[in-house]
Amino acid sequence: MALCYLNGEFLPLAAARVSPMDRGFLFGDGVYEVIPVYGRRPFRLEEHLARLQKSLAAIRLSSPLDEAGWRAVVARLVGEAEWEDQSLYLQITRGPMAVRNHAFPKEARPTVFALAEALSPPPPEQVENGVAAITAPDYRWLRCHIKATSLLANCLLRQMAVDAGCAETVLFRDGVLTEGAAANVLVVKQGVLHAPQKNHLMLSGITYDVVLELAQRHGLPVVVRDIFVEEVFAADEIWLTSSTKEVLAVVELDGRQIGAGAPGPYYRAMYRWYQAFKESARRG
Numbered sequence: 051m052a053l054c055y056l057n058g059e060f061l062p063l064a065a066a067r068v069s070p071m072d073r074g075f076l077f078g079d080g081v082y083e084v085i086p087v088y089g090r091r092p093f094r095l096e097e098h099l100a101r102l103q104k105s106l107a108a109i110r111l112s113s114p115l116d117e118a119g120w121r122a123v124v125a126r127l128v129g130e131a132e133w134e135d136q137s138l139y140l141q142i143t144r145g146p147m148a149v150r151n152h153a154f155p156k157e158a159r160p161t162v163f164a165l166a167e168a169l170s171p172p173p174p175e176q177v178e179n180g181v182a183a184i185t186a187p188d189y190r191w192l193r194c195h196i197k198a199t200s201l202l203a204n205c206l207l208r209q210m211a212v213d214a215g216c217a218e219t220v221l222f223r224d225g226v227l228t229e230g231a232a233a234n235v236l237v238v239k240q241g242v243l244h245a246p247q248k249n250h251l252m253l254s255g256i257t258y259d260v261v262l263e264l265a266q267r268h269g270l271p272v273v274v275r276d277i278f279v280e281e282v283f284a285a286d287e288i289w290l291t292s293s294t295k296e297v298l299a300v301v302e303l304d305g306r307q308i309g310a311g312a313p314g315p316y317y318r319a320m321y322r323w324y325q326a327f328k329e330s331a332r333r334g
């Protein structure tokens with residue numbers, strides 16, 4: 051039976067109970083993290099916890115646990131889960147309210163929830179052949195740097211891709227690339243990796259950072275700048291990055307072939323570098 055953490059207690063997931071008056075349930079008033087775990091070692095834990103603090107600060111909620119507290123919760127869940135490789139979920143909401151009211155309660159009692167699940171990286175055929183994606187206007191709010199649990203727009207946008215038989219929806223705001231429904235998006239053109247600039251219109255991806263670091267370490271030139279819609283279609287390669295997808299090549303966008311229509315040489319190199327980096331993290 052899966053073990054979870056809820057408000058100071060470790061208990062079976064099936065026994066966990068949250069009030070229907072919780073602001074996470076009624077308003078999506080909360081933030082979260084998804085942390086990959088390899089060989090029971092959380093990957094980039096410090097960076098994920100730092101991003102969680104930023105998300106909490108951005109929604110004006112103080113962290114219910116200090117760093118040592120978070121690390122203790124993580125260590126117990128990761129240690130007791132049945133899988134070596136896991137996807138660790140952390141969520142904090144502004145907690146329950148006495149009566150439904152948009153304004154914050156005077157004294158919030160945050161609800162803290164954490165759960166380890168099995169990590170399912172992309173299947174080998176997706177790594178080998180790449181995936182198809184569609185595009186859509188980015189109609190989300192203007193605070194996409196906050197990893198908020200209010201993900202209705204992201205869910206609708208991801209479902210558009212699923213309905214089209216695709217893996218992801220690539221989003222553009224005023225003709226400029228932002229990210230995917232649940233991943234960052236980077237492109238390669240003529241041997242240069244182009245990454246969108248981090249700002250309030252996209253999530254600052256931990257995997258995005260790892261990929262840029264690996265590119266720099268291995269001598270692949272990187273340019274961080276606004277990327278326009280026509281450049282994405284004309285790219286040699288398009289990559290998706292996320293904690294659960296790692297790095298995945300998009301080979302078809304809105305039915306149009308990208309590059310050679312197969313994962314390109316830079317993708318293959320980055321995939322190798324990423325796997326090697328992961329394995330070194332797994333060994334500690």
Ligand code: PDD
Pocket residue numbers: 084204229230231232233234253254255256257258291292293294
């Ligand atoms: N999502 N952008 C969005 C909108 C995301 O939801 C995610 C990840 C990313 C990539 O961030 P990172 O590399 O730190 O995982 C970018 C997670 C995996 C999720 O919601 O399940």
